Amino acid sequence: MNSETRKRTVFYISDRTGITAETLGQSLMTQFDIDFEQVTLPFVDSVERAEKVVEQINRLAVSGAPRPIVFSTVVQDDVREYLRKSSAAFFDFFDAFIAPLESELAVKSSHAIGQAHGVGNRQNYDVRIDAINYALSHDDGATTRHYDRADIIIIGVSRTGKTPVSLYLALQYGIFAANYPLTEDDIMESGLPRLLQPFRQKLYGLSIAADRLRAIRNERRPNSRYASIQQCQLEVLRAEGLFGQNKIPFLNSTSKSIEEIASTIIHAFGLRRRVH
Amino acid sequence: MNSETRKRTVFYISDRTGITAETLGQSLMTQFDIDFEQVTLPFVDSVERAEKVVEQINRLAVSGAPRPIVFSTVVQDDVREYLRKSSAAFFDFFDAFIAPLESELAVKSSHAIGQAHGVGNRQNYDVRIDAINYALSHDDGATTRHYDRADIIIIGVSRTGKTPVSLYLALQYGIFAANYPLTEDDIMESGLPRLLQPFRQKLYGLSIAADRLRAIRNERRPNSRYASIQQCQLEVLRAEGLFGQNKIPFLNSTSKSIEEIASTIIHAFGLRRRVH
Numbered sequence: 001m002n003s004e005t006r007k008r009t010v011f012y013i014s015d016r017t018g019i020t021a022e023t024l025g026q027s028l029m030t031q032f033d034i035d036f037e038q039v040t041l042p043f044v045d046s047v048e049r050a051e052k053v054v055e056q057i058n059r060l061a062v063s064g065a066p067r068p069i070v071f072s073t074v075v076q077d078d079v080r081e082y083l084r085k086s087s088a089a090f091f092d093f094f095d096a097f098i099a100p101l102e103s104e105l106a107v108k109s110s111h112a113i114g115q116a117h118g119v120g121n122r123q124n125y126d127v128r129i130d131a132i133n134y135a136l137s138h139d140d141g142a143t144t145r146h147y148d149r150a151d152i153i154i155i156g157v158s159r160t161g162k163t164p165v166s167l168y169l170a171l172q173y174g175i176f177a178a179n180y181p182l183t184e185d186d187i188m189e190s191g192l193p194r195l196l197q198p199f200r201q202k203l204y205g206l207s208i209a210a211d212r213l214r215a216i217r218n219e220r221r222p223n224s225r226y227a228s229i230q231q232c233q234l235e236v237l238r239a240e241g242l243f244g245q246n247k248i249p250f251l252n253s254t255s256k257s258i259e260e261i262a263s264t265i266i267h268a269f270g271l272r273r274r275v276h
Numbered sequence: 277m278n279s280e281t282r283k284r285t286v287f288y289i290s291d292r293t294g295i296t297a298e299t300l301g302q303s304l305m306t307q308f309d310i311d312f313e314q315v316t317l318p319f320v321d322s323v324e325r326a327e328k329v330v331e332q333i334n335r336l337a338v339s340g341a342p343r344p345i346v347f348s349t350v351v352q353d354d355v356r357e358y359l360r361k362s363s364a365a366f367f368d369f370f371d372a373f374i375a376p377l378e379s380e381l382a383v384k385s386s387h388a389i390g391q392a393h394g395v396g397n398r399q400n401y402d403v404r405i406d407a408i409n410y411a412l413s414h415d416d417g418a419t420t421r422h423y424d425r426a427d428i429i430i431i432g433v434s435r436t437g438k439t440p441v442s443l444y445l446a447l448q449y450g451i452f453a454a455n456y457p458l459t460e461d462d463i464m465e466s467g468l469p470r471l472l473q474p475f476r477q478k479l480y481g482l483s484i485a486a487d488r489l490r491a492i493r494n495e496r497r498p499n500s501r502y503a504s505i506q507q508c509q510l511e512v513l514r515a516e517g518l519f520g521q522n523k524i525p526f527l528n529s530t531s532k533s534i535e536e537i538a539s540t541i542i543h544a545f546g547l548r549r550r551v552h
Binding site: 008016017018019020023024026027028031032033034038040042043067069073075089091093096097098100101104105107109110111112124125128129132136139161163164167168171257258259260262263264267276 | 284292293294295296299300302303304307308309310314316318319343345349351365367369372373374376377380381383385386387388400401404405408412415437439440443444447533534535536538539540542543549552
């Protein structure tokens with residue numbers, strides 16, 4: 001196989017989880033319209049491990065594949081120096097920013113393995129667990145008992161993405177997110193469901209394009225009334241009417257990722273993350 | 277108040293969700309032993325919004341606070357150029373890497389707003405939803421029916437962190453993670469629980485320090501036998517014995533973040549992410 005037909009391999013290398021390296025590298029690579037393979041190598045926290053990594057990269061480089069690319073967030077100087085010897089194109093996050101930051105802050109950096117996504121100080125861990133437990137016990141209207149403790153209550157008809165967004169807010173931000181499904185009864189009445197009324201300030205609506213909703217529902221209950229386009233159109237229309245009449249902010253989730261929806265909600269309510 | 281006593285403000289600015297900018301900035305700032313305020317400004321995707329942002333930054337700068345710091349992942353050239361005019365120290369992720377990457381890849385980048393965390397191509401979205409639904413329906417041993425579909429089955433005694441890790445694997449990686457709680461009966465018997473035996477290759481154990489387990493359980497059921505140090509020690513000891521006898525890989529989650537546990541499991545099993 002000649003190198004033209006082989007995909008380039010992108011390595012994300014980190015002395016911890018690799019999440020930062022992946023995030024950065026993927027964000028950059030999406031700027032280029034090329035196919036590539038991705039390999040994450042976490043916990044490269046010693047020169048011995050770096051040696052193995054460099055061997056792995058160099059094997060690929062001599063096999064006729066296009067020159068590999070490395071995105072590194074390795075903080076330890078000796079490990080980083082070793083990695084730099086590979087034959088890959090080496091993009092080092094630490095090198096690019098830490099020196100100018102040291103100069104701006106007039107403080108030396110610790111050059112210690114990053115704490116991001118790390119040792120999860122116990123408080124962070126506890127906050128996330130509490131938020132996840134809250135999201136799970138308040139998922140899909142399971143209970144409305146502790147809505148006073150909610151940071152936000154996501155409402156919408158069935159299958160608009162309430163559950164994943166609630167869990168994401170809990171896991172990533174430590175935010176207490178309940179979610180409540182608008183039933184057919186709810187949306188055919190004129191006002192806001194009674195049990196939501198005391199919490200109007202916490203409500204955020206999710207809507208979705210009717211044809212997309214139809215497709216999602218059809219996966220679950222093929223050819224049901226629930227999944228019919230008429231039903232989906234009606235529910236979406238009524239739900240958006242409800243949001244409008246009650247001045248409940250909402251967004252259309254159709255072409256949005258979970259991250260985008262979560263980020264939009266946080267921004268709309270001025271919520272602060274509890275997890276750092 | 278003089279500037280010595282005021283915290284520095286760090287802005288994460290993005291034309292999308294701000295997640296990459298936050299990840300980048302936080303990872304760098306953890307290298308410095310200083311306190312700072314954090315402000316995330318997502319969806320800065322027009323010059324008009326950039327103007328508002330620059331006003332916000334400059335107001336802070338003239339108020340006597342230490343010079344603000346900006347971490348930007350803004351891709352659009354005109355927006356980025358505008359942001360650069362603020363009086364903050366400006367660290368631009370795009371500038372730092374995109375030109376050398378263009379040269380390495382011999383391709384021009386699109387300079388289009390990033391797709392990372394973005395438009396969630398539909399396939400990604402569907403994979404994540406399926407994985408979340410799987411994790412929820414196979415949480416805490418709720419059902420073991422579809423263990424054949426699991427990528428991984430996390431086992432451990434009550435309160436070792438199985439649920440958050442399973443959900444994290446689903447949300448971030450699209451991995452199908454079931455979890456099964458080892459009951460007292462399970463760990464007092466000599467072998468692996470019968471229903472787990474066919475899936476031995478998929479099992480991963482979570483353990484935890486007994487005193488930490490005691491503290492967590494005590495939050496839930498204060499002064500119970502369940503939360504007693506004797507019970508916690510016994511369960512941890514027996515569970516680790518079970519892992520050892522059955523050659524089930526496991527880790528001690530005591531001082532690990534959810535990200536670290538997830539990343540370790542993925543690495544141990546050579547799993548590949550289904551979400552990009």
